[in-house]
Amino acid sequence: MSAAREGRVVVALGRRALSVQFRRAQLLMPTFVLPLMLLAVIASGTSAAQDLRGFPDVSSYLAFLVPGTIIQGALLAGLTSGTALASDIEFGFFDRLLAAPVRRTSLVIGRQAGTLGLSVLQTTFFLAVAYVFGARYPGGVDAALAAIVLAAITAVGIGGVAAAIALRTGSLSLLQSIFPFVFVLLFTAPAFFPRELLTPVLRDAARFNPLTYVVEAVRGLLTADGSLGDPWAGLAAAVALALATTALATFALGRRLRAA
Amino acid sequence: MSDADSSAPAVEVRGLVREFKGGIRAVDGLDLEVRPGEIYGFLGPNGAGKTTVVRILTTLLRPTAGSARVAGNDVVADADAVRRSIGVALQEAAIDPLMTGRELLRMQGALHGLRGPAARDRTVSLLERVGLTQAADRRVGGYSGGMRRRLDLALALVHRPHVLFLDEPTTGLDPTSRGALWREVRALNDEGTTVFLTTQYLEEAEQLADRVGIIAAGRLVAEGTPDALKARVGEPMLHVELAEAESAGRARAALAGLGSVEPADPAAPTRVVLRTAAGKGAIGPAIRALDEHGVVIESVEVETPTLDDVFAAVTGSQLEGAGSVEAPA
Numbered sequence: 001m002s003a004a005r006e007g008r009v010v011v012a013l014g015r016r017a018l019s020v021q022f023r024r025a026q027l028l029m030p031t032f033v034l035p036l037m038l039l040a041v042i043a044s045g046t047s048a049a050q051d052l053r054g055f056p057d058v059s060s061y062l063a064f065l066v067p068g069t070i071i072q073g074a075l076l077a078g079l080t081s082g083t084a085l086a087s088d089i090e091f092g093f094f095d096r097l098l099a100a101p102v103r104r105t106s107l108v109i110g111r112q113a114g115t116l117g118l119s120v121l122q123t124t125f126f127l128a129v130a131y132v133f134g135a136r137y138p139g140g141v142d143a144a145l146a147a148i149v150l151a152a153i154t155a156v157g158i159g160g161v162a163a164a165i166a167l168r169t170g171s172l173s174l175l176q177s178i179f180p181f182v183f184v185l186l187f188t189a190p191a192f193f194p195r196e197l198l199t200p201v202l203r204d205a206a207r208f209n210p211l212t213y214v215v216e217a218v219r220g221l222l223t224a225d226g227s228l229g230d231p232w233a234g235l236a237a238a239v240a241l242a243l244a245t246t247a248l249a250t251f252a253l254g255r256r257l258r259a260a
Numbered sequence: 261m262s263d264a265d266s267s268a269p270a271v272e273v274r275g276l277v278r279e280f281k282g283g284i285r286a287v288d289g290l291d292l293e294v295r296p297g298e299i300y301g302f303l304g305p306n307g308a309g310k311t312t313v314v315r316i317l318t319t320l321l322r323p324t325a326g327s328a329r330v331a332g333n334d335v336v337a338d339a340d341a342v343r344r345s346i347g348v349a350l351q352e353a354a355i356d357p358l359m360t361g362r363e364l365l366r367m368q369g370a371l372h373g374l375r376g377p378a379a380r381d382r383t384v385s386l387l388e389r390v391g392l393t394q395a396a397d398r399r400v401g402g403y404s405g406g407m408r409r410r411l412d413l414a415l416a417l418v419h420r421p422h423v424l425f426l427d428e429p430t431t432g433l434d435p436t437s438r439g440a441l442w443r444e445v446r447a448l449n450d451e452g453t454t455v456f457l458t459t460q461y462l463e464e465a466e467q468l469a470d471r472v473g474i475i476a477a478g479r480l481v482a483e484g485t486p487d488a489l490k491a492r493v494g495e496p497m498l499h500v501e502l503a504e505a506e507s508a509g510r511a512r513a514a515l516a517g518l519g520s521v522e523p524a525d526p527a528a529p530t531r532v533v534l535r536t537a538a539g540k541g542a543i544g545p546a547i548r549a550l551d552e553h554g555v556v557i558e559s560v561e562v563e564t565p566t567l568d569d570v571f572a573a574v575t576g577s578q579l580e581g582a583g584s585v586e587a588p589a
Binding site for chain 1: 318319320321322340341343344346348350354355356358359363366367368370371372373375399415
């Protein structure tokens with residue numbers, strides 16, 4: 001099996017994962033609508049936070065919050081990808097893929113390719129909607145593109161965890177029950193508040209949450225303010241997460257096949 | 261496109277065992293061989309182990325013990341070569357309802373290395389073959405059961421497999437859809453594809469299979485052509501209904517040369533029963549012989565053993581829903 005052929009398999013599986021996502025209304029709601037609703041609530045309800053001592057001097061509170069929305073989107077994109085995989089396993093579609101002469105890793109990477117595509121569309125959508133409502137990005141188009149890349153890699157990282165759980169358990173309902181934990185991950189990272197204003201406990205937790213570095217990196221990029229986040233630290237965290245969890249998902253698939 | 265060894269048996273199973281958690285043996289020392297180019301009917305009730313065997317042969321399950329080769333390749337050691345040689349349509353047509361028929365065929369083509377115009381042409385020809393051209397761009401969720409099965413069959417054929425596994429392909433289908441699928445399976449077989457067909461419908465096995473294997477409790481309990489299996493149970497019986505009970509003695513004497521006449525049944529004095537391997541072919545000679553002996557008859561019926569009789573004889577139980585499949589229109 002040539003690498004080119006496996007590449008085409010990954011593209012075919014990624015395309016299928018992405019197109020099906022847009023046909024599942026119940027998955028579009030959390031991935032596209034929910035993060036914007038939360039953004040609207042936080043932006044309108046907590047705007048006084050920017051007057052707190054220690055809050056960074058930003059030109060647009062909305063622009064400060066958008067990175068949190070982007071990372072929330074990446075989390076949900078990854079999780080819904082795992083949900084879709086669990087659905088494929090539970091309803092037998094995954095067997096069709098397993099009966100085909102393709103590398104087993106391509107099945108995982110193909111799913112991840114769909115997650116990546118979904119996240120790119122999501123982040124572009126969030127940036128555009130926030131822009132319409134007044135958010136401005138001093139970092140410019142390059143910064144926006146970099147933010148899209150960071151979010152996509154992060155979504156792949158979360159998708160890897162979700163895929164590993166799906167492959168280990170094959171349970172759609174378990175994946176669905178994990179959704180609330182997204183918010184634990186989100187709020188133990190400085191998604192909507194500066195790290196300095198978090199309580200000491202949360203601040204300590206944030207240090208161990210890879211999303212902290214990604215959300216700060218996106219914030220630093222969009223606001224063109226390096227003091228708000230280091231893009232390289234964010235890239236390192238996102239790539240490490242993606243590689244580790246994709247390996248975990250591949251391991252889970254191997255284990256599933258050995259146990260079959 | 262495939263790694264099939266044309267001289268090897270299409271399927272070769274030796275001492276196959278599959279145990280599940282709790283020590284449940286779904287397959288318990290199975291031996292069978294399917295010749296290239298034949299339709300092999302794998303018959304058994306629900307829970308007999310049919311689907312477990314198919315899942316092992318299609319590399320979706322690993323055997324606990326024993327060996328299985330498909331198109332000359334070992335299902336564990338050469339799993340990828342097996343996958344290149346086989347087409348699979350599983351029991352529950354596992355088709356994503358949100359995709360269209362055309363999308364699914366294109367994706368399946370990509371999984372088997374088809375691309376560009378070759379993939380497009382193959383998709384178009386398969387849609388046409390299974391009569392889904394008009395529905396090609398509709399989501400599969402809106403297809404009827406028969407349409408899904410036909411699409412499932414088309415998906416299994418994308419890469420022109422040497423061995424086609426059909427796991428209860430007509431379960432739940434109406435007679436018209438079942439008939440269409442049977443015709444397609446016969447046509448595929450005529451083109452040289454070996455077909456391994458599991459079914460719990462006796463008529464399906466009789467209509468389609470060159471040879472039938474009967475599985476019960478994970479073991480092969482009988483195997484052969486449908487006619488040979490039925491012959492094992494007993495010869496066909498000619499039931500002759502006489503106009504008068506008094507002529508029974510003459511009738512028995514007249515028929516004695518054509519086979520084995522069953523002992524008289526006091527409960528049915530006007531009936532004479534002849535066992536003969538000739539079956540329907542014995543009707544003419546029997547009528548002539550009775551006429552020559554001056555016996556007047558009311559009716560003649562031939563009773564041929566069915567696969568259900570075979571199943572009952574080899575397992576001691578009836579097949580669930582045996583023979584209850586409605587004949588296709």
